Amino acid sequence: MRLLIVTSQFPIAGEPNRGRPIYQTVRELSRLAQVRVLSPVATYPRWAQPRSYLYRASDEHHSVPGCDVEYVRYPALPAVSRPFNGRLCARAIAAPLRAFAPDLVLSYWLYPDAYGAMLAARQAEVPLVVGARGSDLRVRDAISRRLTRPVLHAARRLLVVSEDLGRVAERDYGAHPDRIRAIPNGCDASIFHPADRAEARRALDLPADAEVVTYVGRLVPEKGLRELLAAAGALRASRPRLQLVLVGEGPMHGELAALAAAGELPVRFAGTRPPAEVARWMCASDLVTLPSYSEGHPNVLVEALACGRPVVATPVGGIPEVVDAASGVLVPARDPAALAEGLREALERDWDEAALARRFSRDWRQVAQDTLLACEEVLAEARGERALYAAGST
Numbered sequence: 001m002r003l004l005i006v007t008s009q010f011p012i013a014g015e016p017n018r019g020r021p022i023y024q025t026v027r028e029l030s031r032l033a034q035v036r037v038l039s040p041v042a043t044y045p046r047w048a049q050p051r052s053y054l055y056r057a058s059d060e061h062h063s064v065p066g067c068d069v070e071y072v073r074y075p076a077l078p079a080v081s082r083p084f085n086g087r088l089c090a091r092a093i094a095a096p097l098r099a100f101a102p103d104l105v106l107s108y109w110l111y112p113d114a115y116g117a118m119l120a121a122r123q124a125e126v127p128l129v130v131g132a133r134g135s136d137l138r139v140r141d142a143i144s145r146r147l148t149r150p151v152l153h154a155a156r157r158l159l160v161v162s163e164d165l166g167r168v169a170e171r172d173y174g175a176h177p178d179r180i181r182a183i184p185n186g187c188d189a190s191i192f193h194p195a196d197r198a199e200a201r202r203a204l205d206l207p208a209d210a211e212v213v214t215y216v217g218r219l220v221p222e223k224g225l226r227e228l229l230a231a232a233g234a235l236r237a238s239r240p241r242l243q244l245v246l247v248g249e250g251p252m253h254g255e256l257a258a259l260a261a262a263g264e265l266p267v268r269f270a271g272t273r274p275p276a277e278v279a280r281w282m283c284a285s286d287l288v289t290l291p292s293y294s295e296g297h298p299n300v301l302v303e304a305l306a307c308g309r310p311v312v313a314t315p316v317g318g319i320p321e322v323v324d325a326a327s328g329v330l331v332p333a334r335d336p337a338a339l340a341e342g343l344r345e346a347l348e349r350d351w352d353e354a355a356l357a358r359r360f361s362r363d364w365r366q367v368a369q370d371t372l373l374a375c376e377e378v379l380a381e382a383r384g385e386r387a388l389y390a391a392g393s394t
Contacts, residue, residue, distance in 0.1 A: 001033040003375060004102035004126075006093055006117040009109050009133070010039045010069065013062045017272060021133075021161075021185050021299050022108050027066040028368030036100050037069040040089045040113060042076035050078045070096055082112075082143050089116025097124055104129060104375050106159075110136040110148045118154050127378050131159040131371075134296020134317060135222075137168050149173050156378040159183050159371060161297035162318025181374045184321070185299045186364040187306045192279050194308035194357050200284035210243040211347050213312075214285040216278055216300045219250030224291030224314065229256060230336035231291075231343055233263045239347070242266060247273055247281050282307040287346045293333050295319050301328075302360050308353030312342045327356055 005026055009019030029035050044050060062071065074088040075081070081088065089112045097105070097120045107117035108131040121128045130151055137160075139145050152158055152175045160166045163182050169175035201208055213232070217223055225246070232244045246256065247270040260267035270281060282288055288304035288311050295317035302322060304311050311328035313319050323330060331342035 001104065001372070001375065001379070002100065002102045003029065003033045003035045003372075004097060004100055004105045005029075005035060005037045005108070006040065006097075006105060006113055006120075007037070007108035007131075008040055008042070008113050010037060011062075011064050012039075012041065012071070015272075016274065019108075020275070022131075023064065023067070024186065024188065024364040025367050025371060028364045029371060030067060031365075032368060032372050035068065036102070037064075037067055038093050038096055039069060039071045040092050040116060041071055041073055042085065042088075042112075043073045044076055044078065048077050072096060082141070083147070085112035086115030086147055087119065089113060090119035091116075093117065094120045094123065097121070097126075102126055104379060106131065106371070106375060108133065110151050111139070111144045112147075114151045114155070115147055118151050122154070127156050127382050128154060129157040129159065129375055129378055130155040132165055132169065132296070133161060134165060135294060137165055137172070137296075138294050138317075145172075155179065156381065157181055157374045159374060161185055162321050164318045164321065165296055181370070183367060183370045183374070184318075184362065185297050185302060186362045186367040187299070187302045187360050188275070188364060189306060189361075191275050192282070192303040192306040194353050195280070195283040197284060200280050203280060204284050206243065206245075206284055207241070209241055211239055211241050212243045212245060212285045213343060213347075214245040214247060214281055214288050215290065216247040216281070216288065216304075217290065217298075218248055219246065219252040219256060221252060222293045224293060224333060224339070225252060225256060226259070227334060227336045227339050228289065228291050229259050229263070229265060229267070231340035232265050232267070234336065234340040235343060236263075236265065239344070243268065245270055245281060245285070247271070247278060279303070279307060282309050285309055287312055287328075287343070289313065289339075289343065290319070291331070291333065291339050292316060292319075297322065305356050305359050308351075308357040310346050310349070310351045310356060312339070312346050327359060 011018050072092040074092040104127050105117050105121040106129045107114035114130040152173045158180045166180040244267045249272045290313040297318040301311050314333040315330045329342040329346045331338040
């Protein structure tokens with residue numbers, strides 16, 4: 001099978017961890033089929049940089065291990081060009097799509113990426129499969145919501161990372177349930193596995209007796225980071241050894257640093273780290289937290305459990321499909337007091353590291369196999385439709 005992947009959620013020179021779950025899937029898919037990645041990246045003028053995330057321009061010559069990838073660019077302006085970004089994306093990928101001549105197009109990130117893929121695939125008469133990660137289905141702006149709907153109706157399959165996202169697609173966009181396939185993320189057990197906590201702390205210069213609470217992800221408001229710092233502040237008097245670690249980058253860095261300084265909170269900003277270092281931070285921790293407002297199937301929680309660390313999170317999106325009472329504590333979103341109580345409960349409880357690590361044995365090859373199966377279903381349907389059409393024409 002010649003499979004073309006279209007997604008902007010893929011590693012770029014300035015963001016090597018960008019779209020890591022998609023990259024892991026695509027790398028394994030490349031062992032099973034002939035795969036090429038087209039990564040359309042919006043480019044912005046210097047005087048109009050996005051404020052909602054840390055924008056980094058792509059390097060069209062950037063290479064990604066184990067993947068055949070081509071980066072293409074299209075011009076954009078924050079908010080202003082949003083209604084047109086799908087068509088601009090389609091224009092950017094049309095020629096490379098025709099040159100590769102795929103049997104099928106698989107696009108991750110519904111708007112603008114999959115919208116552009118829909119237009120280009122339709123023009124090339126190639127079937128389309130799309131994948132949703134979470135926030136591309138739970139979009140907040142009306143323009144993206146409206147332009148996501150035709151993508152879900154045109155796609156022959158919709159791949160989601162949780163059963164919850166499948167329900168969202170049906171309820172909010174009218175997606176046909178027979179076309180939805182839930183394919184949860186995998187985990188690289190060669191990287192994320194239990195390790196000695198004391199040794200990890202020595203390597204990271206963390207106090208041996210600290211109560212380390214670690215967050216891994218983008219530093220953005222919807223991850224509940226204001227609530228996390230408020231919860232840390234509420235616990236400070238009763239838990240003087242508490243140490244909060246934030247692994248990641250984002251537009252909230254300055255605000256969070258100011259909040260930590262004003263409240264004299266023990267917060268360490270570790271920045272964006274490669275997967276092996278993320279695993280070391282997890283293993284150095286007493287627990288990993290993700291107090292998000294919205295999620296798909298957060299891989300950070302799967303990886304934390306694979307490292308034998310309990311989690312404190314919110315029961316949003318696909319999180320309850322990952323976390324239960326045996327692996328962590330779930331608390332209401334946007335509630336600093338409840339989060340503080342959840343952190344206290346998790347820190348005081350004895351956890352079975354080995355039992356936590358055994359919860360997830362699904363690897364990325366299994367994810368790739370499930371993904372390829374969905375694509376093969378579509379190709380089989382398309383062949384059947386062509387045969388019926390040919391029979392009816394004679």
